[in-house]
Amino acid sequence: MSVAARIKFRHLQCFLEVVRLKSVSKAATLLGITQPAVSKTIRELEDALEVSLLDRSKRGIQTTAFGDVFLRYAGASVTALRQGVDSIAQVRAKGGAAVVIGALPTVSSHVVPCAVLNFKAAATGTVVRVVTGDNAVLLAQLRVGEVDLVVGRLADPEQMKGLAFEPLYAERVAFVVRPGHPLIGRTPFRLADVLDHTILLPSPGSIIRPLVDRLLIANGIGAVPDPIETVSLPFGRAYVRASDAVWIISRGVVADDIAEGVLAELPVDTDMTRGPVGLTTRADTPPSLPQLMLMQAIRAAAAEPAP
CATH class of the missing domain: 3.40.190.10 (Periplasmic binding protein-like II)
Structure with missing residues (x-):
């Protein structure tokens, strides 16, 4: 078992209270346990860390150099835990957020x-x-x-x-068409063949439009003649299914339709659009x-x- 796995909340709580109160007896009273139980818990913590955290002398209880370092993280851990508990309690109490x-x-x-x-x-x-x-x-x-x-x-x-x-x-973009489209299964398939059909392009303000433009240019295709511009799934799906149009869109938009056979993906290498x-x-x-x-x-x- 790792050192961190051996350290429990009770170890941190005992350590913090003994340091704060500089007294085992006072910490025991506050925590509602016996002094031997507090001392045993501190020993377990020191054994797990294999260092001495507290210096017990006539001057009282003081933190060692290791104790000073551990104190910072123990306090932050307990505070974060309490904040998490409080946050959950607030959400459960208020509701409607x-x-x-x-x-x-x-x-x-x-x-x-x-x-x-x-x-x-x-x-x-x-x-x-x-x-x-x-x-x-x-x-x-x-x-x-x-x-x-x-x-x-x-x-x-x-x-x-x-x-x-x-x-x-x-994610990358995809070229999708209706099932039974003339380009499906065409051998050899050439990207330029899509120009024989109406092209649905992403809207000019969309993130993927510049990626699509670069892809087309890289494949020797300049301006697309008379395109339709949209990123709307309802419109794109309906238009493509009712025609021989080719829709260029983020694959995530149409992934379910492709999986269900509602739309089909053309064999276009679009890796350069991945983002x-x-x-x-x-x-x-x-x-x-x-x-x-x-x-x-x-x-x-x-x-x-x-x-």
Whole structure:
């Protein structure tokens, strides 16, 4: 068993009270246990650490050099634990608190629904509000506190000032069509063949639009003639299923549709569009307990295999 595993809360509590009161007897009275029990607990702690923490002399009880160092961390640990307990008690007592998530389309169909489902199972009484929009709008709302956290692709550096980003996974774009599309199974498949059909491109303000433009240019495709620009899943899904259009979109937006056979993915190498998806929060504002719990649920959902 490791040293840390051998140290219990009672060890820290006894040590802190003996140091604060400079007396084993007073600490025993305060803790409601016997003096021998306090002395035994301190010995167990010192044995686990293999150092002497307290100097017991005629001048009373003083901390050793090791005790001074340990005191800082023991106090911080107990304080953090008490704050955690108090935070949970406050959430359980008040209820009705709200957490507002800004969700980009890439996480709206899988990660965020799974995370919210697991979070609500904890029965914290917290109201979860999910808002969508383009990245610039959601980050602006995050800065002024209208949104508590944003889940989606990493924004450009100039948009991230004052914000913190935690990467969760990497994602690329996909070229998707309806089942039975003329391009499915075509041999050889050439990317230029998509120009024979209507192209649905990401909106100009979206994070992935510059990545898609670079991908097309790298494959010898310049301006796309007469495109439709959208990141809307309902519109894109309906339009593609009703036509021979080709939709270029973040794969996370359509991953469930691909897995269920509602849409099909063309064999296009899009690795150059791969980029991080994660949590964006305000760098200067510590998250509340409900926010921390929801963030953990999002991490767990993001770690699950994609469809």
